Amino acid sequence: MTATYDAIVLGAGPAGSTAARELARGGARVLILDRARFPRDKPCGGGVTFRADAASELDLAPVTEREIYGVRISIRMGRRFERTSPRLLARMTQRARLDSYLVEQAAAAGAGFRDASPVHGVELDGAAVRVRAGSDVYEARLLIGADGVNGPSAKIIGLAPLSEHAVAFEANYPADAATMDDWSRVIALDLAGVPGGYGWVFPKGDHLNIGVGGWQYVGPTLRQRLSKLCRYYGFDESRLVGFRGYRLPLRRDDAPVHRGAVMLAGDAACLVDPLSGEGIWAAFVSGRLAADEGLRYLSGHVPDLSGYQRALDAAMRDEIVASRRLQAILQRLPSFSVLMLKYNGTFWRYMTEIIRGEIAYPDLPRKLGPLRHALDRWADWEIAHHRQLIARAC
Numbered sequence: 001m002t003a004t005y006d007a008i009v010l011g012a013g014p015a016g017s018t019a020a021r022e023l024a025r026g027g028a029r030v031l032i033l034d035r036a037r038f039p040r041d042k043p044c045g046g047g048v049t050f051r052a053d054a055a056s057e058l059d060l061a062p063v064t065e066r067e068i069y070g071v072r073i074s075i076r077m078g079r080r081f082e083r084t085s086p087r088l089l090a091r092m093t094q095r096a097r098l099d100s101y102l103v104e105q106a107a108a109a110g111a112g113f114r115d116a117s118p119v120h121g122v123e124l125d126g127a128a129v130r131v132r133a134g135s136d137v138y139e140a141r142l143l144i145g146a147d148g149v150n151g152p153s154a155k156i157i158g159l160a161p162l163s164e165h166a167v168a169f170e171a172n173y174p175a176d177a178a179t180m181d182d183w184s185r186v187i188a189l190d191l192a193g194v195p196g197g198y199g200w201v202f203p204k205g206d207h208l209n210i211g212v213g214g215w216q217y218v219g220p221t222l223r224q225r226l227s228k229l230c231r232y233y234g235f236d237e238s239r240l241v242g243f244r245g246y247r248l249p250l251r252r253d254d255a256p257v258h259r260g261a262v263m264l265a266g267d268a269a270c271l272v273d274p275l276s277g278e279g280i281w282a283a284f285v286s287g288r289l290a291a292d293e294g295l296r297y298l299s300g301h302v303p304d305l306s307g308y309q310r311a312l313d314a315a316m317r318d319e320i321v322a323s324r325r326l327q328a329i330l331q332r333l334p335s336f337s338v339l340m341l342k343y344n345g346t347f348w349r350y351m352t353e354i355i356r357g358e359i360a361y362p363d364l365p366r367k368l369g370p371l372r373h374a375l376d377r378w379a380d381w382e383i384a385h386h387r388q389l390i391a392r393a394c
């Protein structure tokens with residue numbers, strides 16, 4: 001049986017559900033296919049920054065388990081201090097809840113949804129796309145590949161937006177009421193202990209999510225690092241449950257994210273923030289941009305989908321480059337960075353403004369005046385050096 005739609009969205013994560021919702025709102029006949037049976041969980045800290053919250057254009061209160069106003073910061077599990085903000089920094093949710101809510105919103109806008117439908121084939125046939133899931137065949141005028149870091153769409157259509165990837169490993173700690181009270185409005189970040197990443201504690205309704213992430217080559221050490229982090233915060237390691245690891249994909253500068261009638265969004269387009277590992281914001285933004293361009297294409301206002309690449313680059317390219325540079329410098333000077341966070345109120349304020357989306361990463365070096373050019377060159381050297389090390393290690 002072949003069913004026909006205006007658009008098919010592959011993957012019902014934040015990128016796919018956002019794209020489908022906006023396409024449906026714009027009047028398109030759209031179907032979302034996901035291989036998982038919903039509600040499905042996904043390895044993720046479930047931290048939705050204020051900027052991601054705003055980019056969702058939804059009320060996320062129904063799936064919020066904690067509101068976060070502060071951060072407990074330490075460096076390599078040394079002495080920790082707390083910085084707070086009078087303004088909301090992030091919402092904590094669980095992906096099983098968030099993603100089900102997002103796909104419900106897409107369905108309410110008119111999108112069709114089939115879960116437990118693993119897509120194994122995508123064919124580009126002139127101006128049409130044919131998608132195979134089990135014995136079912138779907139045709140559409142466009143496809144949005146929002147199938148995450150391990151999904152097939154980028155590979156099937158011959159796009160390779162990945163430059164490098166990080167890995168993260170996490171578990172859940174069922175905590176008692178007193179512990180949850182202590183963590184009710186703060187997260188913890190342990191910096192510089194993992195090359196290319198950090199350790200975290202994110203509070204949920206009745207448990208804490210604890211994780212560590214860093215460059216791909218630290219993968220085999222993450223389990224041990226997680227144990228150490230757990231002991232550092234005084235948690236009983238034997239109570240950890242639900243261990244799982246996953247990749248975080250970083251985009252190659254300028255990498256194409258569309259081909260023919262296909263656009264990639266979210267992790268499939270490798271849009272994770274290199275410094276923080278945040279991917280939900282980029283998933284919301286790219287899902288919306290893909291839908292906007294898709295609607296223009298379906299209505300005949302544009303002859304192809306190349307406007308998506310331009311829109312995505314305008315929204316995110318400088319952001320990803322500046323975040324990767326900042327990461328290279330902070331990794332090289334961790335003690336200095338932590339001292340700045342601890343004692344320099346202006347630096348802390350800038351970081352909260354980035355989290356809230358009031359300024360962007362490129363605004364930070366701009367505030368340094370001409371010194372920023374030297375910092376950019378230094379950061380680019382660090383990044384090139386790091387890539388050589390990775391290439392040699394592989």
Ligand SMILES: Cc1cc2nc3c(=O)[nH]c(=O)nc-3n(C[C@H](O)[C@H](O)[C@H](O)COP(=O)(O)OP(=O)(O)OC[C@H]3O[C@@H](n4cnc5c(N)ncnc54)[C@H](O)[C@@H]3O)c2cc1C
Binds near residue numbers: 043265280
């Ligand atoms: C351990 C860890 C912690 C993280 N913590 C945070 C955090 O706190 N905050 C944050 O902002 N980001 C975090 N991230 C990143 C964030 O999880 C991702 O960037 C985000 O999920 C990307 O959303 P997406 O919609 O692009 O893809 P996904 O959420 O991965 O969704 C992709 C969907 O595609 C489906 N799919 C895959 N293959 C197929 C197929 N063949 N057929 C049909 N469907 C398919 C999957 O089932 C899935 O539902 C974390 C990542 C990791 C690994």
